[in-house]
Amino acid sequence: AQRVTQPEKLLSVFKGAPVELKCNYSYSGSPELFWYVQYSRQRLQLLLRHISRESIKGFTADLNKGETSFHLKKPFAQEEDSAMYYCALHTGGFKTIFGAGTRLFVKA
Amino acid sequence: DAGVTQSPTHLIKTRGQHVTLRCSPISGHKSVSWYQQVLGQGPQFIFQYYEKEERGRGNFPDRFSARQFPNYSSELNVNALLLGDSALYLCASSQPASRGTYEQYFGPGTRLTVT
Numbered sequence: 567a568q569r570v571t572q573p574e575k576l577l578s579v580f581k582g583a584p585v586e587l588k589c590n591y592s593y594s595g596s597p598e599l600f601w602y603v604q605y606s607r608q609r610l611q612l613l614l615r616h617i618s619r620e621s622i623k624g625f626t627a628d629l630n631k632g633e634t635s636f637h638l639k640k641p642f643a644q645e646e647d648s649a650m651y652y653c654a655l656h657t658g659g660f661k662t663i664f665g666a667g668t669r670l671f672v673k674a
Numbered sequence: 675d676a677g678v679t680q681s682p683t684h685l686i687k688t689r690g691q692h693v694t695l696r697c698s699p700i701s702g703h704k705s706v707s708w709y710q711q712v713l714g715q716g717p718q719f720i721f722q723y724y725e726k727e728e729r730g731r732g733n734f735p736d737r738f739s740a741r742q743f744p745n746y747s748s749e750l751n752v753n754a755l756l757l758g759d760s761a762l763y764l765c766a767s768s769q770p771a772s773r774g775t776y777e778q779y780f781g782p783g784t785r786l787t788v789t
Contacts, residue, residue: 610780660730664716
């Protein structure tokens with residue numbers, strides 16, 4: 567079965583603390599994985615994609631095929647990082663499966 | 675470019691009625707995808723259209739249908755509405771892309787309430 571699991575609905579950290587948003591996937595093919603973010607009163611938007619191996623707004627995510635994970639990390643959280651984060655799996659060119667999302671709250 | 679636009683912003687329908695939701699993609703984008711987002715969940719894939727043809731379909735009943743027009747805009751139709759169809763319906767447009775570089779641009783959504 568094709569599935570994306572984000573085990574935490576809510577993650578609350580203090581400003582300056584490290585952040586890790588967990589994502590696990592189930593897919594028999596070669597996965598294309600993404601993180602999307604939705605800030606308050608804004609549209610859902612792409613944050614980063616695994617193939618780019620890029621750092622966006624200080625966030626990075628590494629695809630671990632052995633553990634079927636694609637966790638999102640940032641060493642020092644900022645208040646402006648507070649948002650809803652969705653992990654997504656793109657399959658077969660035509661379908662994207664989203665996780666249930668994790669709400670990140672960064673406290674001052 | 676205003677980005678992906680959707681109409682209406684929100685609407686209220688009664689059980690058994692039908693509804694049509696509309697989406698205009700970013701200029702130059704030929705692919706449109708539709709998602710249903712129920713409160714507390716992530717977006718669930720309904721359809722993808724590319725060059726006016728259905729390319730993918732999620733696990734939704736036949737009451738859900740869609741089409742794409744020559745200008746690449748799209749409509750999502752839902753017949754015989756049920757209370758469980760109440761959700762935010764998102765539209766996303768995209769360009770053909772090489773593996774791993776696929777990026778979807780989302781609209782603001784249409785909030786459908788079925789009473």
